[in-house]
Structure formats: C-alpha cells, structure tokens
Amino acid sequence: MKELELKYGCNPNQKPSRIYVENGELPIKVLSGKPGYINFLDAFNGWQLVRELKAATGLAAATSFKHVSPAGAAVGLPLSDTEKKIYWVDDMEIEFTPIANAYARARGADRMSSFGDFISLSDVCDEATALLIKREVSDGIIAPGYEPKALEILKTKKNGNYNVIEIDPDYEPDQIERKQVFGITFEQGRNELKIDDAFFDHIVTENKDLTEQAKIDLAISMITLKYTQSNSVCYVKNGQAIGIGAGQQSRIHCTRLAGQKADNWFLRQSPKVLKLPFVDGIRRADRDNAIDLYIGEDYMDVLADGAWQNIFKVKPEVFTKEEKRAWLDQMTDVTLGSDAFFPFGDNIERAHKSGVKYVAQPGGSIRDENVIETCNKYGMVMSFTGIRLFHH
Secondary structure (H helix, E strand, C coil): CCEEEECCCCCCCCCCEEEECCCCCCCEEEEECCCCHHHHHHHHHHHHHHHHHHHHHCCCEEEEEECCEEEEEEECCCCCHHHHHHCCCCCCCCCCCHHHHHHHHHHHCCHHHHCCEEEEECCCECHHHHHHHHCCCEEEEEECCECHHHHHHHCCHHHHCCEEEEECCCCCCCCEEEEEECCEEEEEECCCCCCCHHHHCCECCCCCCCCHHHHHHHHHHHHHHHCCCCCEEEEEECCEEEEEEECCCCHHHHHHHHHHHHHHHHHCCCHHHHCCCECCCCCHHHHHHHHHHHCCCCCHHHHCCCCHHHCECCCCCCCCHHHHHHHHCCCCCEEEEECCCCCCCHHHHHHHHCCEEEEEECCCCCCHHHHHHHHHHCCCEEEECCCCCCCC
C-alpha cells in the first residue's frame, strides 16, 4: 500500500486528504478504525519518541500525544502504590508489565491534557496495557504489534471504531524530509541526533554529581523535547515526564507552565488529595477536573455550596496556599530539559520551586554565567549539550 485516503485534513473543510510514500510502501497497517490526518501526525511523532526512548534507556516506553505534542512520556519502571492511586489503576487486578507501567505513567502524569490522546508504544501491546487503555478516553494507538487478546480488547472500544495502527519496527525513513507551506516546499535533513549518556558530559556547574537515574531522566526530557512543539521545556522524575510546556513564545512561560503541571502531579500525591471523599459513581474525567480545581486557585468552583455536593460526600477543607507550599517543598531530584538555551536565571529560580536538581540545556546565551550562578546557588547540576532541539 503506497497511499491511504483520509476523510479530511486538519479540519473538515480541508479536502482531499491522504498520506503516501513516493518510494516503497507505507510501513503501517490499520487494524481497526479509520485514523485521520491529526491522528497520523500524533502517531508518527509519538512512534519516533518511544523508539528513541527505548534505544536510549533499554526500557519499554510509552507516550500520550495531543495536538502533535506529548502530554506525557515515560519508561516502564515499576509503579509505587501512591502512583497507582493517582493514576487510577490501583483497583486493577493485572500484572503490571513494563509496557503497562510505561503507559500508566505517560497517561497519568497530566490526565487532563491526555484526555482523548493518541498512544504510542515502543513494544508489542500486551493484554495488561490494553486493559488500561480500555478504561480511558483515547483516539487511538500505534505499536509494533499486538498480542491477540490485546487486539481483541482494543477493537471493542468506540463500538469497534477505535483506531489501531501497527507499524513496522524496522522501517527507516529517508534522510531528507519535506513539507509544504503556502505552496512552497521546505526541505531539511532529519533530526537524527542520538541522545545517550555522553550527551550530558559537559557539566558547567560546581556540582557535577550526575546520578544514573538523573541520566535516564535527562534523556527522557531531551527525547521528549525533540517531538514537542517549540519553545518547550520538560520536567522529569523517576522515569517519566511530569510537566511539559509546549509551544510558548517565551521560555519563562514554558518553564512556568510545565512547572505548574509538575507541581500538580506532586500535589495529587498529598494525603489531603488522596483522601478526597468523592461521591460514588463519579466519572473519571469529572474526578480529574475536580482535583485540578481543588489544588488550584479556583478551588471554590468545587467547594462552594451547591457545587461540592455533586462531587464529594463530605465538603473537604480548603487546601491552603501554605499547606501546598509545604508539601511541594518535599519534592526533590527533579530534572529539567530545555530545547534551547535559558536566556535568564529566572527560569532556574522557577525550576527550583518545583524541586529541580538536574538541568540540561544547549547553552550559548550571553547570560550563561548568570544561569550557571543561579544553579550554583541551589546546588544544581547543569549540563550544556550544545545542541538545540527545535521542533515545528
């Protein structure tokens, strides 16, 4: 199959639409559903991300994509009991395989952004992972294969219309890539940059103690950024992205946006949130929305009389600003990657509030010394990679 006709492009008025290859055959099979233009953009970007994560870490990897940027990305490290709770998988009696762990982490880090995601897996989708996916609102999945039972489960989603794509894991694209904008063809070499341990060798701070886990987390941040719309930064902890700031014109806005997501991820683990008395039968999305409001500045939207009764059995106490700050001060050993240099130390100041200890960025700003000094003030380890990772 050299081409696949699509219903329409980015929007219903953009017709005709198709994906195709000029040479050879498409490296995919559509096993269920009818994926659209944006689905395939998410699928192919996500597949590249997880393939590179697997190559860099040796671990099973998953990503949750929305609007051509990852909402979450992770490798298949075991889940703690608390992580199982905040990802809503603690009630599942399944074997949490590495690829299932990777998806639970990728989906769970920012559940609001992942609502209606497109999933990419580095490994064959097994039954445990399919059972996790079955409960989530999702548009589709791409993987190098599917266990028979997993495929059977996935084909039941959306009344049999769930998008399931199988990709040839041995497929390698041409080294030159092209796209058109306004009738003009753009051409460039593919970004084949290899990110491994040596990528972070140039440490410019006084603290040069880069742990093995930090190297894995920095690799996750940088590979995630390779496929995130720029400007972008990525906070990572224990094998998963916990906050991604994408597509902002100002880097400090990226750092703040991603930092707030990272903070929310940690706040969800606080006893005050874990003990929220939700009413029986509340939908998963409504529960996620309620938690997001409860831990944010608009908490009265769910605590006001007439509102809380629809969400909670008993009215919760306010999670005060001081209580939240005290809890967040316990978050440590977070890593932060940036797709281009930090122009000011204010990015590091903001990162410090979210427990960042390890930083990787290209360097090259006229204010590099100010950024290094700010890292030294907090005992951070910062690597200059020397390579920008813009993605558009």
